[in-house]
Amino acid sequence: MMSRIFRHLREGIKNVIRNGWMSFASMSAVIVTLAVLGFSLILTFNVAQMSTDVTSQLEFSAFLNVNATQQTGSAIAAQIKALPGVESVQVISKNEGLAQMKKELGSEMGDVLNAFKQNPLPIQLVVKPADPHQIDRIARQVEEIQGVATVRDPHQLAAAIFRTLAIVRDVGVVFVVALLITSMFLISNTIRITIFSRRREIEIMKLVGATNWFIRWPFIVEGMLIGLVGAVVPVLVLVYGYRSLYIRAKGVFSGLAFPLVQAGDLGVKLAVILLAIGLFIGLWGGVMSVRRFLRV
Amino acid sequence: MIEMQDVWKEYPNGTQALNGISVQIQKGEFVYVVGPSGAGKSTFIKLMYREVRPTRGHIFVNGFNIERLKDHKIPLLRRSIGVVFQDFKLLPKLTAAENVAFALEVIGLSHKQIRKRVREVLSQVGLEDKMDMLPSQLSGGEQQRVAVARSLANNPAVIIADEPTGNLDPDTSWGIMRLFQHINDRGTTIVMATHNREIVNSMRRRVIAIENGVIVRDEEKGYYGYDE
Numbered sequence A: 001m002m003s004r005i006f007r008h009l010r011e012g013i014k015n016v017i018r019n020g021w022m023s024f025a026s027m028s029a030v031i032v033t034l035a036v037l038g039f040s041l042i043l044t045f046n047v048a049q050m051s052t053d054v055t056s057q058l059e060f061s062a063f064l065n066v067n068a069t070q071q072t073g074s075a076i077a078a079q080i081k082a083l084p085g086v087e088s089v090q091v092i093s094k095n096e097g098l099a100q101m102k103k104e105l106g107s108e109m110g111d112v113l114n115a116f117k118q119n120p121l122p123i124q125l126v127v128k129p130a131d132p133h134q135i136d137r138i139a140r141q142v143e144e145i146q147g148v149a150t151v152r153d154p155h156q157l158a159a160a161i162f163r164t165l166a167i168v169r170d171v172g173v174v175f176v177v178a179l180l181i182t183s184m185f186l187i188s189n190t191i192r193i194t195i196f197s198r199r200r201e202i203e204i205m206k207l208v209g210a211t212n213w214f215i216r217w218p219f220i221v222e223g224m225l226i227g228l229v230g231a232v233v234p235v236l237v238l239v240y241g242y243r244s245l246y247i248r249a250k251g252v253f254s255g256l257a258f259p260l261v262q263a264g265d266l267g268v269k270l271a272v273i274l275l276a277i278g279l280f281i282g283l284w285g286g287v288m289s290v291r292r293f294l295r296v
Numbered sequence B: 001m002i003e004m005q006d007v008w009k010e011y012p013n014g015t016q017a018l019n020g021i022s023v024q025i026q027k028g029e030f031v032y033v034v035g036p037s038g039a040g041k042s043t044f045i046k047l048m049y050r051e052v053r054p055t056r057g058h059i060f061v062n063g064f065n066i067e068r069l070k071d072h073k074i075p076l077l078r079r080s081i082g083v084v085f086q087d088f089k090l091l092p093k094l095t096a097a098e099n100v101a102f103a104l105e106v107i108g109l110s111h112k113q114i115r116k117r118v119r120e121v122l123s124q125v126g127l128e129d130k131m132d133m134l135p136s137q138l139s140g141g142e143q144q145r146v147a148v149a150r151s152l153a154n155n156p157a158v159i160i161a162d163e164p165t166g167n168l169d170p171d172t173s174w175g176i177m178r179l180f181q182h183i184n185d186r187g188t189t190i191v192m193a194t195h196n197r198e199i200v201n202s203m204r205r206r207v208i209a210i211e212n213g214v215i216v217r218d219e220e221k222g223y224y225g226y227d228e
């Protein structure tokens, strides 16, 4: 049993090598396909995480001028609270803001903040409207108030990012489907050529009584190998690429409203999905060509 | 051992290759199948190892009922039959020993069994010292010996040969015929389509003559019977 599995593996590898250029072409097709798919998946995962984030975040922040005192802060907070439709206003003092930022950045990056002699952060007011739909109106009113430097509305920012990403993702899906079909076709064509180049062996195998599956397996293995190798490359590139991006992005946009999906989690998910799909299209290509071109 | 009852074969293009063949071949027999070109000899032979299916009639080979045989059981039938062809059908990149081993490998024998058996059959056909040569390094007769060794490897009850000497010169052909004679002496049934008048007329055996898809003659110790 084991020796038979080894034989099929060995013959499958031989097939891939013997038919080198075609194998390379099919692998490249799989690589491109899965790279595009993987990229779309990264977007999708992040968009999904953002949507859950946003629904829980129906509030916005107003930042005061950097030199505003705590008293001014309380006064402006009271003023906002008095506006119609405001449910609550939370004051985040300069020190609380700094502590929070240090926590977000983690110990290593957080130490950078110790370099400042004075706390560089403004007082932040977190405003929560009673009715989420009123958020835009209230934000505009708050912006008018004297002493308010900027208003940041994560909801709107998110909506804009959403729309763009959704388009990118949809285009990606269409591409991926087209590319998947192309890859399968290329794999099955590659295997067809291998079958043709091994027709004498196949003929003899049949004459001496090899079972159909014994004859088929090496070609199916060939397809799976092409699919698998075609998946490993984009997995490595994307997982590594995302990791670097994740590490960097965290450093630059410390206050970004939407944290990226954890690099580790995403890497595992991505690897599993891409490898499974690579294996599947290879298997499918193998089975198709064996069924259509191998008369046993 | 081999039995055909009123067997007909019409190819998909409408050619009537066999028109009602009935025959019995006993275990241990040596049978020549003769007849003009296009008479249906190869078709007759291909029916036995289920390369082609009859349009009508019943065929039994080594206890297998050919018409009822499920596709996945065909390998079992073929393992009980050795086949030899005019063009040898050797794999050019494999040595003599590897060619024989290949046939055993694909039916799942262990390496140890294979090595032993390859040596046995190659010495049986007198090629023990040329085991590691490629087909291109062997003469036609030697290549055919390798093919015969391969057909013997799995200890088949029957060897079926379609013009095994068709590509060989007369001297070499005699060598191959003596080999088949030996194999038959050990109890293996042999069915051989041939155009070789000299051999049929001097190594006298049962002769089945087919013309236009019917058996026109079936004699013990018969003659080739067609004039040049």
Ligand SMILES: Nc1ncnc2c1ncn2[C@@H]1O[C@H](COP(=O)(O)OP(=O)(O)OP(=O)(O)O)[C@@H](O)[C@H]1O
Pocket (backbone or CB within 6 Å): B011, B012, B013, B015, B016, B017, B035, B036, B037, B038, B039, B040, B041, B042, B043, B044
């Ligand atoms: N695959 C096929 N499809 C259609 N017709 C075929 C096929 N194989 C053989 N025939 C036809 O069937 C008839 C018998 O052919 P067969 O090969 O059995 O003859 P044969 O006696 O072996 O001839 P030869 O002595 O030349 O080898 C011929 O008319 C041939 O053209």
Ligand SMILES: [Mg+2]
Pocket (backbone or CB within 6 Å): B041, B042, B043, B162
């Ligand atoms: Mg013929």
